[in-house]
Amino acid sequence: MALTLHFPAKTVTTITQFPENPKTLIVQQCKTTKDLNQVHAHLIKSRFHLNPTISENLLEAAAILIPATTMDYALSIFHKINEPDSSAYNIMIRAFTLKQSPQEAVMLYKTMLQNSVEPDRFTFACTLKACSRIRALEEGEQIHAQILKSGFGCRQLVTNTLIHLYANCGRIDIARKMFDRMSNRDVFSWNSMFSGYVKTECWREIVDLFNEMRDLGVKFDEVTLINVLMACGRLADIELGGWISEYMEEKELNGNVKLMTAVVDMYAKCGHVDKARRLFEQMNIKDVVAWSAMISGYSQARRCKEALGVFHDMQMANVVPNEVTMVSVLSCCAVLGALETGKWVHLYVKKKRMELTITLGTALMDFYAKCGLIENAVEVFKKMPLKNVFFWTVLIQCLASNGQGERALETYYIMREKNIEPNDVAFIAVLSACSHVGMVDEGRELFVSMSRDFDLEPRMEHYGCMVDILGRAGLVEEAYQFIKNMPIPPNPVIWRTLLAACRAHKNVKVGEESLKNLVTLEPMHSGDYILLSDIYASAGRCEDALRVMNQMREQGIKKTPGxxxxxxxxxxxxxxxxxxxxxxxxxxxxxxxxxxxxxxxxxxxxxxxxxxxxxxxxxxxxxxxxxxxxxxxxxxxxxxxxxxxxxxxxxxxxxxxxxxxxxxxxxxxxxxxxxxxxxxxxxxxxxxxxxxxxx
DNA sequence: CGTAGTACTA
Structure with a gap:
């Protein structure tokens, strides 16, 4: 019986007997689900599907190679296989991970063990990958035990995947131990360590490890360099970052978009935004990520107008922005108070049905908050199904800075009811709410609660809020004593806050004391002299007022113009x-x-x-x-x-x-x-x- | 059949 297959590309394949190379036939020529259905039907008719090699190829095509195929179809093929072996299971496990159901991948692995099918090293590798994805550390540990029993523990592939699992699930210490004990490390082993350190933000370790790599003469690749460049950016290690940049030029790697983006990002994060821009301009191909990196570079350098300029160029270049791009753009609009532009971005996000990630939602809310549109901010807040501390904090901050202190505190207590643990930033927000509306007792209580109930050590900003709360309410003496009792040396902002309180409450004595401290810490700040001068003036001491202004002028300090x-x-x-x-x-x-x-x-x-x-x-x-x-x-x-x-x-x-x-x-x-x-x-x-x- | 970049909160 002749078997004739019709493919869309007008290829006609005739199979008269067992194909010599079924893999080529099934795997390479099936491009769509329709092709696959045809081949499948013919295989059943010709009973070739009973051949394990053929059915496995069919399975691989259905489960992995043709992206549009559903897992149901793959499963129907899998279930018809008589006593599937480990490689059939492996395909299914990989497919589940690929199709975003790592949970089911792990379940299938368990089924496999129940059916007494012996796992091989690939089974371990792909199941561990599934565990990494869902951060299933416990499952991973069980599999680790099974690996040791099976005797695959020394295989490089298996060890690398284990390192990746532990590094990815927050047990970088275990990963490192395995890595150190490994006798045959390859570039994957190193890179798994690097990506683990990236996840845990151990930037110093990345640089150290990379230096070790260079000392040992181990070859590194693109992935290594991207990770190390990230670390250089966070550490502002321009020396190593620059070395990599030069190395790339030497090895002619400058055409690599991802690597170049990492370099641009590194320079921007090290404060060399202009250098970043020059390299960015030299890139022939710029994808969304490259553009977003440049925009966020300007945004973090607080050069918001330039950031919006790059955003404009990006649209001219017909590159479609994504959620990440919009986060930086909105953050710039917030800083500039550019209401029209920000509103346009919000409309764009809605029109393009961009995913409202928690980060984007936070940026959007912060933007409305910083433009004074409280109700728009609240609207965004309500729309977000999953809210984290950041998200709550922005709303609290928004209400606080817009004069709705009671509502801000209410929001804080609702957040607590939802069992969301406040962090240090959340406390800055609630404390500033207290200071804006003069809730002194609430402020004191929250300040105590912070370390007592949440084990959060107050930082300079928290002390600053307390000084503000007391000072604004007229408890200037108490605020002064509070500063003297601080366990850390007060910074200029603390004294400035007190000085401002002295002006509001006309306290000459403490005001003089504050300026004395300010002059030693930050002598060039014009506002401080003006504040004390105002205090003298309001107390009718015009000569002293003029004296302070002259003192300022003699130091060559210019007023910041309004x-x-x-x-x-x-x-x-x-x-x-x-x-x-x-x-x-x-x-x-x-x-x-x-x-x-x-x-x-x-x-x-x-x-x-x-x-x-x-x-x-x-x-x-x-x-x-x-x-x-x-x-x-x-x-x-x-x-x-x-x-x-x-x-x-x-x-x-x-x-x-x-x-x-x-x-x-x-x-x-x-x-x-x-x-x-x-x-x-x-x-x-x-x-x-x-x-x-x-x- | 294992490893990868860009983001928000005071």
């Missing part, structure tokens, strides 16, 4: 205090004057204590009127569409006069105004602010 941004129609406008150079000078200053007139008739009284000290008495009013955020708000009032919220972000903290003025503006002009200052948000509406004048 700067406010407003985004209109996706474009960002920047204003500096008393800036005569801005492009819309006349328009802006006229608008500001009109605005000030209208609020004055509504009862606004300028607070000239916020004016520059060196201004003449007559000019003081003009000086406060030209603070950068007043200019930005005035510009927003004439340019933004009626009824829309005006959004300002500024580099310094809001001064008393601007805060007061903005409240009245929101009422007189019937506008919602959101101001993001360097530490928090102010939502102005109908004459009041979300911070309840506590900031």
């Amino acid at each position: 700067c406010s941004l407003i985004e209109l129609d996706g474009e960002i406008y920047e204003f500096l205090a008393e800036d005569n150079m801005c492009p819309h000078f006349k328009e802006v200053y006229d608008a500001t004057e009109n605005m000030m007139k209208r609020i004055k008739s509504a009862g606004y009284v300028p607070n000239t204590a916020d004016a520059r000290l060196d201004a003449e008495e007559d000019d003081k009013e003009a000086s406060v009127a030209h603070h950068s955020e007043k200019l930005a708000i005035a510009f927003g009032l004439i340019r933004a569409s009626p009824g829309t919220t005006i959004r300002i972000s500024k580099n310094l903290r809001v001064c008393t006069d601007c805060h007061n003025a903005t409240k009245i503006i929101s009422k007189v002009f019937n506008r919602e105004i959101v101001v993001r200052d360097r530490t928090r948000f102010h939502h102005f509406k109908e004459g009041s602010c979300s911070c309840n004048d506590y900031w």
Whole structure:
């Protein structure tokens, strides 16, 4: 009986007897499920399917080689095999792992043992791989025991897979022991160790191990170098990183996209973003990963505008971004307060049905939080089915910085009810919620709870929050004592926090003490001198106030100019205090004057204590009127569409006069105004602010 | 038949 097969490529194969090379026939010529069905049918008709070699080839085609085939089909072939041997089982185990069901791969291995089929070294290798995937350490250990019994324990393949399993499941110590005892290590053994160290973030060990490798003259490959480059990036080890970069040039490996991406990422992480960019430009082929690496490089260097520029180039190059790309892009939008761009990204993510990974969700929420859109952030929060500590923390932080301290604490307690263990960052978020709304007792309790209930050692940031909580609430003396009792030496931020509290509560004595400490720690920070000078001024000690300002000037320290941004129609406008150079000078200053007139008739009284000290008495009013955020708000009032919220972000903290003025503006002009200052948000509406004048 | 890159939170 002649067997004729019709393949799509118009190949006609005729089989008259047992094929000489069934593997070629089945494995290489079957490209689709349809081909496979045909071959399968003919094999049954001709009863060739009873031949174990043929059926195994058929199985391999069905289970592994043709990606579209379902496991059900493969299983139907497998079940018809009379007493399948280990290689048939191996195919099925590999297939299950490949088709994302490693759990079933491990189950099949157990079935195999129950059916008394002797596993071979490949069985062990692929079952262990399945265990690695699902981090089934216990199962892996059992298999390890069976391996030792079987006598395959000394096989290189088996040992390598075991090393990978232990390294991948958090038992890098066991992996290392096996690795050290191994007499015949190959590049896979080394690479398994490297990838284990990557997972556990033991960067130092990677560099040490690589140096050992070089000393021993062991050949390494592309995978080795990618792992080592990652380590160089994290350790900022530019020396080794640069060596690898040169080595690659020598060996002409610069055409390798993955390796080059790793190099670009390494340079960026070492702080050499410009070098990274030059190499990036030299890459002929750039995939999503390469583009994402460059964008995140700029993002981590806080060069957000350039990051968005690269993102733009990426789209021009028709490379489709993925979730990872969007995380960096959103993080840049958050920093810049680029609401329009970020919203566009969110729409894009929805339209392209990108997977809302927990990381992407976190970035999205953080973006809305940093643009002051609390409810949008909450909406993203609700949509996420699986929430981790990071995710909760961002929401808590969002509520805290937007003046909703009670809601922030509630969120924290809900998180605790869901048995999510807070980490150190979560505590920074709740403590800052307490300080923003003046919940002193809650703050104290949480600070204690942190180490008592969760074994978390308070860090500088936590001490800073406590100083802020006490200081803002007017307990300046207590805050001062708290700093003195700190077990670690306070950093400038701690003293600055106290100094700011001294200004709010007019405490000259502690204020002087704070500046004294600040000057030794960080003498060039202009804001500190200004704070103390303000304290003197408010206590009526103008001579001292001027003396501090002169002291600052003598040191050659320049004031950080106030700067406010407003985004209109996706474009960002920047204003500096008393800036005569801005492009819309006349328009802006006229608008500001009109605005000030209208609020004055509504009862606004300028607070000239916020004016520059060196201004003449007559000019003081003009000086406060030209603070950068007043200019930005005035510009927003004439340019933004009626009824829309005006959004300002500024580099310094809001001064008393601007805060007061903005409240009245929101009422007189019937506008919602959101101001993001360097530490928090102010939502102005109908004459009041979300911070309840506590900031 | 075993090993691989890019990401978020104060």
